[in-house]
Amino acid sequence: MLYINQQKSALQASTLADLAEQLALPTQGVALVLNRQLLPRALWAQTPLSTEQDHHIEIFQLVAGG
């Protein structure tokens, strides 16, 4: 099962890059944590999301702030 920002997700993705595409994440201004590991974008394409285990994904985005 995939959890995105602590909510169950029905999405199915083979890699993190695949997931990012399905979520239409912007190409910049995003940070992603997979199972408590901060993963640089350069590694997303080579990071598989196996269906054998749960994956907890936290996605942060740049927003306006002072």
Place this chain on the structure above:
Amino acid sequence: MLTIAGKTFHSHLLLGSGKFQSALQMQQAVRASGTELVTLALKRLQPGAPLDDLFSPLQALGVQLLPNTSGARTAEEAVQAALLAREAVGTHWLKLEIHPEPKYLLPDPRETLKAAEKLCDLGFVVLPYCSADPLHCKQLEQAGCAAVMPLGAPIGSNQGLQNRAMLEIIIEQANIPVIIDAGLGAPSDATLALELGANAVLVNTAIASSTDPVRMAQAFRLAVEAGVLAQQSGLGMRQARAQASSPLEPGFAHLLAGLS
């Protein structure tokens, strides 16, 4: 010129990007303010919420992005936020802010110093939002911070330089830039900060929550420029007694006939 960590900026005004009515208005204010450093925050993506790309438009304006750690309540949380921000923005510049209680949003000095030490060790260029406490600011400088950002008054309060006396000591003692952050309400507050010797100011609410944020951004730009010019020119000494600025010509007495 404002130099932080070896990088030079022409503008002495840093702008916060929060509270604007739209992304477009924020961009227009950024342009009108002349700022070269704009702060941003990080937030968990809301599933289903529209993705608002602030990154590209700000990049197109040529400003440097300065992510903050808003939301962090402890040093540990701030370090985690910093690592996320570095990944999201691609910069090791960071506005460190740790304010655990919401009523006054005052910076936690102990956690801020602890986080600053750790983040400087990790190679971040750390600009901490901090208490207007001269000793604390010295400690942050010794920890390796690239600047200190003491508050004039609580965030968003528009009260101006309530901590003036302490800010003057901080400015006097600092060997790194002093950026007055938080609480500035009017362009004249920004001018005063620069006149007192601050290197820069960071403004958000006073601009974003005004009736016309773009014109207010321009007002702050001019006010900061005035303050910089005044600082460079050297203010005159304050004195208790008058000092005549015209000759006190004594020869006008009993000069003309027929007037009395």
